[in-house]
Amino acid sequence: MNQTIDALLGHYSVRNFEDKALTEEELALLIKSAQAASTSSFVQAYSIIGITDKKIREQISAIAGNQPYTVQTGQLFIFVADLARHQAILEEHQVDTAALETSEKWLVSIIDAALAAQNMAVAAESLGFGICFIGGIRNDVGQIAGILDLPPYTMPLFGLTIGHPIIGKEKAKPRLPQDLVYHENAYQKMNPATLAKYDEQIKNYYDERTAGKRVEGWSEQIARGLGRKSRLDLKDFLQKQHLNQK
Numbered sequence: 001m002n003q004t005i006d007a008l009l010g011h012y013s014v015r016n017f018e019d020k021a022l023t024e025e026e027l028a029l030l031i032k033s034a035q036a037a038s039t040s041s042f043v044q045a046y047s048i049i050g051i052t053d054k055k056i057r058e059q060i061s062a063i064a065g066n067q068p069y070t071v072q073t074g075q076l077f078i079f080v081a082d083l084a085r086h087q088a089i090l091e092e093h094q095v096d097t098a099a100l101e102t103s104e105k106w107l108v109s110i111i112d113a114a115l116a117a118q119n120m121a122v123a124a125e126s127l128g129f130g131i132c133f134i135g136g137i138r139n140d141v142g143q144i145a146g147i148l149d150l151p152p153y154t155m156p157l158f159g160l161t162i163g164h165p166i167i168g169k170e171k172a173k174p175r176l177p178q179d180l181v182y183h184e185n186a187y188q189k190m191n192p193a194t195l196a197k198y199d200e201q202i203k204n205y206y207d208e209r210t211a212g213k214r215v216e217g218w219s220e221q222i223a224r225g226l227g228r229k230s231r232l233d234l235k236d237f238l239q240k241q242h243l244n245q246k
């Protein structure tokens with residue numbers, strides 16, 4: 001193995017940080033690392049908003065379900081799918097902007113943003129920081145867009161909190177067996193016995209991590225979490241933002 005792979009395999013989300021801001025140099029390095037990610041057709045269709053103001057962090061945290069590690073942290077970044085720059089350029093060049101409203105362009109902006117964010121996360125962990133993604137901001141995308149003054153052709157996707165970690169007994173969370181995720185040449189149907197074994201492994205992981213307070217397999221977690229519809233305001237929000245329309 002090597003240092004990069006050791007860092008990737010050692011990842012776990014950190015939810016407890018020192019109240020110590022990242023330095024300007026650290027921020028610049030993280031943003032530079034994010035921007036080095038591959039980007040579809042070189043469109044660079046994302047923006048990153050750093051939230052230094054604690055009052056704004058608190059507002060965002062309240063929307064995200066009161067996650068304290070979005071307030072007490074080194075920096076809170078919000079990753080935004082962003083086709084607004086492209087819209088301005090197309091208008092300037094008197095090109096029809098309708099193509100920006102298609103599902104394809106929306107997807108491109110999300111993929112670009114996610115790749116940049118993961119680059120930032122890996123860079124941060126390589127520097128000894130802890131990280132946690134914050135999808136909770138999508139509890140109310142409209143309100144987040146209002147707080148951040150987001151223009152049309154943009155959508156807030158997730159937060160990324162990065163800071164000096166206060167570490168407990170965290171361990172890397174076991175992922176699905178490779179047999180379930182990696183398919184050779186064509187899609188393979190899931191083997192229920194492999195899944196059952198993984199459920200047992202995750203049950204033991206949670207049991208140990210929560211001192212018996214949570215004993216739940218992965219399948220149970222998925223059935224509980226993904227069986228209910230959520231964030232149904234997204235469709236209207238996207239319409240308002242001229243995204244994912246055709």
Ligand SMILES: Cc1cc2nc3c(=O)[nH]c(=O)nc-3n(C[C@H](O)[C@H](O)[C@H](O)COP(=O)(O)O)c2cc1C
Nearest residue numbers: 011012013015067132133134135136137158172173
């Ligand atoms: C897009 C995205 C959104 C997430 N949102 C949250 C969140 O709002 N709050 C949180 O505590 N963790 C959040 N997570 C972290 C996941 O829960 C975590 O990555 C997953 O359980 C695997 O654990 P690990 O990162 O420790 O390996 C999010 C992760 C991703 C990729």
